[in-house]
Amino acid sequence: MKNALLFSLAVGLCLSSNLQAQQHKLNFAQTQGNAPSLTKSMNKIYGWSDEEHYIERDEKTRQLYAVNINSGARTAYTPPPKSNVEVMVKDNDVYIQYGKATPKRLTSNLQEEQNPTLSPDGKYVAFTRNNDLYAVELATGKEIRYTTDATDVIYNGYSSWVYYEEILGRPTKYKSFWWSPDSKHLAFMHFDDTKVPMFPINGSTGQHGYVEKTRYPKAGDPNPEVKIGFVEAAGGKIVWADFNEKDDQYFGTPYWSYDGSNMMVQWANRGQDNLKFYAVKPETGAKKEIYDEKQSSWVDLEFDGRITYLEDKKHYILKSDKTGWAHYYLYTLDGKLVNPLTSGKWQVKDIVKVDEKNKLVYFMAIKEANTRTDLYRVNYNGKDLKRLTFGDYTHEVEMSPSGDKFITTYSNVSTPPKQTLVDHNGKIIKEIGDSKAADFASFNIGKTEMITIPTDDGYNLPATITYPVDFDANKQYPVIFSIYGGPNAGTVKNTWKKADLQWWANEGIIQIEVDHRASGKFGKEGVALMHRNLGKWEMKDYITAAKWLKAKPWVNNKKLLISGHSYGGYMAAMGLTYAADYFDYGFSGAPVTSWELYDSVYAERFMDTPQENPEGYKNASVLTYTEKYKGLLRIMHGDMDDNVHMQNTIQLINKLEDENKHFELMIYPGGRHGWKNTKGKHDFSERARFYYNNLLEKPIPAEALN
Numbered sequence: 001m002k003n004a005l006l007f008s009l010a011v012g013l014c015l016s017s018n019l020q021a022q023q024h025k026l027n028f029a030q031t032q033g034n035a036p037s038l039t040k041s042m043n044k045i046y047g048w049s050d051e052e053h054y055i056e057r058d059e060k061t062r063q064l065y066a067v068n069i070n071s072g073a074r075t076a077y078t079p080p081p082k083s084n085v086e087v088m089v090k091d092n093d094v095y096i097q098y099g100k101a102t103p104k105r106l107t108s109n110l111q112e113e114q115n116p117t118l119s120p121d122g123k124y125v126a127f128t129r130n131n132d133l134y135a136v137e138l139a140t141g142k143e144i145r146y147t148t149d150a151t152d153v154i155y156n157g158y159s160s161w162v163y164y165e166e167i168l169g170r171p172t173k174y175k176s177f178w179w180s181p182d183s184k185h186l187a188f189m190h191f192d193d194t195k196v197p198m199f200p201i202n203g204s205t206g207q208h209g210y211v212e213k214t215r216y217p218k219a220g221d222p223n224p225e226v227k228i229g230f231v232e233a234a235g236g237k238i239v240w241a242d243f244n245e246k247d248d249q250y251f252g253t254p255y256w257s258y259d260g261s262n263m264m265v266q267w268a269n270r271g272q273d274n275l276k277f278y279a280v281k282p283e284t285g286a287k288k289e290i291y292d293e294k295q296s297s298w299v300d301l302e303f304d305g306r307i308t309y310l311e312d313k314k315h316y317i318l319k320s321d322k323t324g325w326a327h328y329y330l331y332t333l334d335g336k337l338v339n340p341l342t343s344g345k346w347q348v349k350d351i352v353k354v355d356e357k358n359k360l361v362y363f364m365a366i367k368e369a370n371t372r373t374d375l376y377r378v379n380y381n382g383k384d385l386k387r388l389t390f391g392d393y394t395h396e397v398e399m400s401p402s403g404d405k406f407i408t409t410y411s412n413v414s415t416p417p418k419q420t421l422v423d424h425n426g427k428i429i430k431e432i433g434d435s436k437a438a439d440f441a442s443f444n445i446g447k448t449e450m451i452t453i454p455t456d457d458g459y460n461l462p463a464t465i466t467y468p469v470d471f472d473a474n475k476q477y478p479v480i481f482s483i484y485g486g487p488n489a490g491t492v493k494n495t496w497k498k499a500d501l502q503w504w505a506n507e508g509i510i511q512i513e514v515d516h517r518a519s520g521k522f523g524k525e526g527v528a529l530m531h532r533n534l535g536k537w538e539m540k541d542y543i544t545a546a547k548w549l550k551a552k553p554w555v556n557n558k559k560l561l562i563s564g565h566s567y568g569g570y571m572a573a574m575g576l577t578y579a580a581d582y583f584d585y586g587f588s589g590a591p592v593t594s595w596e597l598y599d600s601v602y603a604e605r606f607m608d609t610p611q612e613n614p615e616g617y618k619n620a621s622v623l624t625y626t627e628k629y630k631g632l633l634r635i636m637h638g639d640m641d642d643n644v645h646m647q648n649t650i651q652l653i654n655k656l657e658d659e660n661k662h663f664e665l666m667i668y669p670g671g672r673h674g675w676k677n678t679k680g681k682h683d684f685s686e687r688a689r690f691y692y693n694n695l696l697e698k699p700i701p702a703e704a705l706n
Helices: 002-022 161-166 501-506 523-530 536-550 567-575 600-607 614-619 622-628 647-658 676-696
Strands: 044-050 053-057 064-068 074-076 085-090 093-098 113-118 124-129 132-137 142-145 154-156 177-179 185-192 198-203 210-215 225-232 249-251 263-269 274-280 287-294 307-309 315-320 327-332 337-340 347-355 360-366 374-379 394-399 405-412 415-423 428-434 448-454 460-466 477-482 510-514 555-565 585-589 632-638 664-668
Touching: 044 394, 044 405, 085 113, 093 113, 093 124, 113 177, 124 177, 132 185, 161 600, 225 249, 225 263, 315 347, 327 347, 347 394, 360 394, 374 394, 405 428, 448 536, 460 536, 477 536, 477 676, 501 510, 510 536, 523 536, 536 555, 536 567, 555 567, 555 676, 567 585, 567 622, 567 632, 585 676, 622 647, 632 647, 632 676, 664 676
Parallel strands: 477 510, 477 555, 555 585, 585 632, 632 664
Antiparallel strands: 044 053, 053 064, 064 074, 085 093, 113 124, 124 132, 132 142, 154 185, 177 185, 185 225, 198 210, 249 263, 263 274, 274 287, 307 315, 315 327, 327 337, 347 360, 360 374, 394 405, 405 415, 415 428, 448 460, 460 510
């Protein structure tokens, strides 16, 4: 017995030794996705063609295939065109293409047309030109001009910058007009930027350079005056919705009812703590208030997803975080609450499907853990809530047309993405995809873990930490602390991480991401803490995390680097000023350095105006804390950033220079809020140089520079 035990132990040690000997680290190309690595490409699911076939894209050929759920047989798939008609802008003119026919030119004008949009009945194409709204009647080729008052500060159907950035969203490409479902009316927003201050953005190319003149309302400035208009498709008199455009107010993305009989208009006051919905008649502009929500902090004007109309034409589902957590509510069209669909100290994300026949709602939510999403089902009456996904994973789902089954793509920090077919009750049918490479076990990689960091007032901050390869708790390692930090903008998720973390793990760096109490992980309850004091709670929690790290015997407490971009750039700059006793290095991309320099909609949502909250603005500004600066901060900014103006960086470096502080600065000529498209390689190499010089204190390898 004793000999057998010794023999087994010897074999085990031998196998372990052989396995360790066979393992090897990822090389640089593998960590950058330029060579086979820990995972192999797994085809992305793009929905379903019918109940028996899901659609996937071959990641090598980019071809779409319909895959039979039973046999796995694949056939080439071409999505059916929505109307077999496509409209486009080519050579600054509008074209229409029917099927595979030659595109037909609809306009012939020296000025550029933008955002051409076909009416649902296929009879008109609407677009904007020189800030006015037009359409072409396809049967006759007649051009219809709906508006005539556009100037360089008045726009019809083309949004003002601050609406494009903060309210309607960048994916709109400035479009602010909407066809009614019955094609009888075109609704649009009319903007007047006359009182909005102009901000110059200077281009440096050529002998004399040039200036982009953007109407950009900074915190406390006059906002654009906005009206909502309706016009019949064939043209005629504009009917204005019954709002006073002189009021200080915002309008969110509107929603047409199914039959086009009215439009649901989102309205908010300048303080953004009161949201109302109005049903507006396109024929008269008359409005009827159907929803009124007030919060002591703010109410978000969401880009989309707040209202889901039901096909019964009697109800809609509303998403609201008025209880401190985002939940769904069932309403009648006239604004009467039927009942909450969900409730509790957890929050919903997106509706996946509404099964009106069986009165069921399928939706994604963050419930089991605040670092992952799952699919749930609930009855219209708010009862029988059921989780349909499985395990300790983050899930993304594509549901079949009937709702009878779905495919989930799922992973966690220790499991590369997989795909599984599941029925509508949550029963696993079969696994259909696995991205784990066949030689996964042969790689010696840095382990990533989900952890929490406790605060002194009861929060457990979620974090992911990636340890160095061959981590030794008796050694000390430098740390990269990556953050974003914005309100309701958490980045910590229990998902598989890209291989690029492994290069720094190879080099002996600990990498960590931490979400603060107002990141959304603790509901609107947590997010609302940021009202009137941006910077305060984020830095309290990041300091807690920094102290937690530096108390570990395996952390080099002189080499903690904080890194982020945009709001994260603001946090990194605060880390080297406000929290300079805790962070040693900072890598700050396109930072907001003082909130009165940022746009009105975003800054005032959280801070109110500088006139209303001068002390809050002072306390939230990096400029307030420059005397505390120490360590080494690298600042990067694109000189043509139209979002966070380089003015922010200029004011910061001006103060640092006046105080004789040493810092590093990198300007990216022509760079906007990001510069990866034009300067990405240089940006990567400079980051690598900074890490090697300051955290690792050794030469940068040649492959990181090529």
